[in-house]
Amino acid sequence: MLPRLEMFKKAIFASRLIVYNESFVPVGKIRDFPPFAVLWHEGISGRHQEDIISAFNAFLLHHRDVRNITLWLDNCSSQNKNWALFFFLVYIVNSTSISAETIHLNYFEPGHTFMSADSFHHQVEESLKRQVKTYDFADFEKAVQSSNKGKVQIKSMKLNDFQLWKSLHSVSKIKKQDPSFTMSKITELMVKRTEFVMYYKRNFEEEWKKLDFLLKKHIGEMPTAPIKTAPNGFERQKVENLLKAVGSIMPGNRKEFWEKLPEKVI
Template identity: 55%
Template sequence: MGKDISTPLAPPKDQRGRHAPANKLDQKPLHEHIESFHPTVSHYRREHAPWRRYLPSDISMKLMYADYIEKDMCSYESYRKAVKSLNISFTKLGEEQYSARESKLHYQSDAERDWPEDTSTRSVDLQKVIMLPRMPGVKSAVFTRRIVAYHETFVSVGKKTNKKNTISVVWHEGIAGRSAAEITSAYAAALEKERDIKHIVYWVDNCSSQNKNWCLFSSLVSIVNSQTISTEDITLKFFQPGHTFMSADSFHHGVEQEMKSRPGGVVYDF
């Protein structure tokens, strides 16, 4: 009897890929370990990356992997892929912006505060380099290098009712430069002007060579513990890097405008 050719013969179903390989890595413990570092959504990037989460900058992939292999085994590449699959980044974008916003609000609070008479709150900054003389055609008229003048300002912060006069410390490169020790001398000169003030608050930027060094810190400790002034404490408040706008900036702008308004823009002696 012949074969029935009315029903076509069908090949058996391909069984490849239908069963998990014996060596396939279980992703569940990997994901649980990654989540234990608490990645979070960034407030500042939520609009553009609503599903991306971020880990603090002091945590790295290598640190997380080293911690994981103490408990279980997997390759570094497998761990990296698991982190990527969870849409996690290692830089919490916007963290600096948040800190900058916090410091700005703190500064605004100080600026709106009615400070007592025994407290002096100021913003401190070094004006950009001033070269003298300033006059039209100076490059063609002066055949020697001009002298550099420095201007460190201590500008009052607070309501107009209790604002104090600005303290300007001025010198030129023939006297000193602008190293940490020389900037510290400017602080000492300003403190001498307010020797009877009990509490000093300075808002400063994050420039380490000027405002964040042991020369300044140790000198302030020495001054506040000396018998030369009545000051009981000196508080330094730092802005976030690149996010400074303070009363000293406005004062510097006024100085620059004043120099430009001189007849012919000529300034010989700052």
């Protein structure tokens, strides 16, 4: 949360701005693929499924020449397991925006959720501590960039980087193919170029099963999601209260960020 000024009690208890860091971190020592951190704050957008999917999109576009992509994810159903994400994966793997032939998702079993991203987030936390005072979003970007010995790629999301991805699936089609289908039971998922379906497993040992889940009208002609046109904004009263509380200790060149935050319409 910004500003991060832990030595000042009045800053801790003020209503602060939430910042987000959706990180894609390689497994093991892969020199060609440093951590990729997608950053934004609540004044621009939130943490709903369409926001997380937009972060996935930023990552995939950054690695547009990779032929086969495998990601390990936690089991958060609202963010990493939802029909809007599955639609997006089929859409992007069949687009000309990336070169991937397959995108493969693996989901950690409950209770086994330690990921490379956890280590990276710890490095970010240590970087923030070394920075001591984090006044605005640019300071936060600097802290993330300097973590992992500076071997980090960051993408600071702008408003037009967010798209309003929707769930374009057919419940009836899914039930006809697999009446016992439950999204929460998926352990692996894969999409392939030239195919408008998804493949899934309920455990890592079983054979792949195919699921034709898209609404018929979208097979072969998949619509792109509209770009977000208005920021979420941040309440002006909160900005005024924050500057009243810590304005005297905040450098003038940091106040500009707060004064120019888009205002939230209540």
